[in-house]
Amino acid sequence: MSDHDDKLDEFLKKNSARVPEPPPGEMQRIWRAIEAQQTPAWHWRDLFSLPQIRVALPALAVLVVILGTMHAKKVRHDQEVERVLAAALSFQMEDAGEDSPF
Amino acid sequence: MDKEWSKIYQEHAPAVRAVLYKMGLKNELDDVVQECFVKAWKGLKNFRGDSSMKTWITRIAVNCAYDHFRRKGVNVETEEIDEEKLGAAEPDTKDTSAEEALRRALDCLSVPHREVLVLHVMEENSVDEVAAILKMSPGTVKSRLFHARANLHKILTKRGVTYE
Numbered sequence: 732m733s734d735h736d737d738k739l740d741e742f743l744k745k746n747s748a749r750v751p752e753p754p755p756g757e758m759q760r761i762w763r764a765i766e767a768q769q770t771p772a773w774h775w776r777d778l779f780s781l782p783q784i785r786v787a788l789p790a791l792a793v794l795v796v797i798l799g800t801m802h803a804k805k806v807r808h809d810q811e812v813e814r815v816l817a818a819a820l821s822f823q824m825e826d827a828g829e830d831s832p833f
Numbered sequence: 834m835d836k837e838w839s840k841i842y843q844e845h846a847p848a849v850r851a852v853l854y855k856m857g858l859k860n861e862l863d864d865v866v867q868e869c870f871v872k873a874w875k876g877l878k879n880f881r882g883d884s885s886m887k888t889w890i891t892r893i894a895v896n897c898a899y900d901h902f903r904r905k906g907v908n909v910e911t912e913e914i915d916e917e918k919l920g921a922a923e924p925d926t927k928d929t930s931a932e933e934a935l936r937r938a939l940d941c942l943s944v945p946h947r948e949v950l951v952l953h954v955m956e957e958n959s960v961d962e963v964a965a966i967l968k969m970s971p972g973t974v975k976s977r978l979f980h981a982r983a984n985l986h987k988i989l990t991k992r993g994v995t996y997e
Contacts, residue, residue, distance in 0.1 A: 742996035746931040747955045
């Protein structure tokens, strides 16, 4: 490094701007900013605040109604089949009773 | 408040503040200091101790300064003197203090040149330390210092500031 550079460096060091003092309570202010950015504990209710879930909720409700209706229909159908079978069986037995040699 | 963080802040805040201010942040200084320490806190769990804490935090501060300059539309890639600023600046008179003249001259330097002068000359980090902070080779730092000094000399001479 030349003598010229030394003089320039000296000029830089001697005249470098005085740094302003930090504002009072800077450390606490920064810590509050850090705390504010820390992720809060997740709760299942937060799921409903997700925009994707909010959008999907009406479609989900329609799906639940359709599936519920289909299930009720199937139950009614099964009950009907059971009832007819039971009726047919009892008729057959009654029939068998009449023709029975005993 | 976390004790570890409080210790880091108290130890490094003055240097971070000085680097940012001397790099040219004025009104936004407090906000960028905050941004730097929030980033440091977030990155603390990934700090492996490959470099010293001082080097690591100074690197974060320099990166925050770069982000700030980019947001303001400053071209941080160039190493050329900002001729526009140099031409537009009021001429230095006898009444202009050396501190003010230097501040104006530094303002005309490119960000990469300003940062090496601030880190090495003003903040008295060694060339190796500056290389570690800026993640570049000591040779590149020396080359940048050479050009930064030459450009600063050119600006000061043009503005009639004598330092010899």
